[in-house]
Amino acid sequence: MSRPTWINAVVLGAVVTLLTGCSTSKEKLLPHGPQTMLDVWDQGTVGSGGSAAGRQLLDARAELRRPVNAGSPLAENASYSRTAQNEIYSQFRRLPNPDLVMYVFPHLAGSDPAPVPGYTTVFPLYQRVQYAMPGERVEDY
Template sequence: MRWTWTDATALLLAVIALSGCATSKEKLLPHGNSTMHDIWLREAGAGAGTGQAARQLLDARQALRRPLTEADMRATPEANAAYTRMASNEIYRQFHRLPNPDLVMYVFPHLAGTDPVPVPGYTTVFPLYQRVQYAMPGERVEDY
């Protein structure tokens, strides 16, 4: 029986797949004595290691805990009104209609039917798209 390159490739893939099972879990993923809580405290800088990471975390927390200014207090009602859900706001403000241009077509005079009947030339108008399409919120802001 002759060996083909597909047999050799299959044998090589099987050997590679089985060699992955020879690695021990402890060697691949060593498990220390620290818990997730200990790792969290160490990385957040709350434990014994207080360094640059701890300072950055403290600065970020202070920025979030800042008091509201007078300008923030005045701007709050207008900002909240933009997010109030009403039926008119949902349809007309968030989902704008996309343009659907009208196509004008001229049909030349022709003969139609089994008995050739002359049909005069005429003009007809139809929309480009079959249905009205709406934009996703924020996709189109100008009206047409």
Template sequence: MHSNWIKPLLLIAAVVVLAGCATNKEELMPHGSRTMQDIWHHEAGEGGSGQVARRHLLDARQSLRRPLTDADMQAAPEQQARYTRTAANEIYRQFHRLPNPDLVMYVFPHLAGTDPVPVPGYSTVFPLYQRVQYAMPGERVEDY
């Protein structure tokens, strides 16, 4: 009964093993005349010290930088003041609590316990979200 599927499975495994032995390393992973040391010297530059590569990196960073304008300089203290601890913003809190509405659930009268005891109907209140969430500074300005 089991030999119906075992024989084809063994045949497929043998074909896969023989196909793996028939491959050639040069066909799978061809390589050129460059050695690992040649690649290292080419990428690092100047004898492998990395000075040329570091210089290229600094040049690329410099091209991305831009000078600060007068408007940026004047707006910087105001923007930094929002993230600085002072007596005023400690009173008014930087991180406001986000609303977490209460849900009211009515539990209908029922029987509970191993000896069915009648429980009258009642209302209960629980928050919608499990944890209290806070807003980032400046994310929420209106009170709730």
């Protein structure tokens, strides 16, 4: 059984297109010029300060820059700044919630009395964490 003529034409066109695409030379695709990589770099940095002299100036400025957090007044005054965390903790202090220790003596439990050995358990006095109102004293009297 032979294929229709138009399928043969499409297959032939695809093969010719693929072979034409592979026949391009490397020199035509990636031409080599007299420019070095440094020349290309200098052309790319024209907008940000000029050629080699502008790049040297930018490099010198970058060496003089210090990080924002190293010895700056911002880092020294960070403990005095208002943040959400220190606002909550400074205004609404947690009230003490002591742990209670309870010893459960050995006993029998269940519908068929099974022996349960004695054990110790720890639980907080209050079910939820309680907070003091602003200005309320939380230290011991």
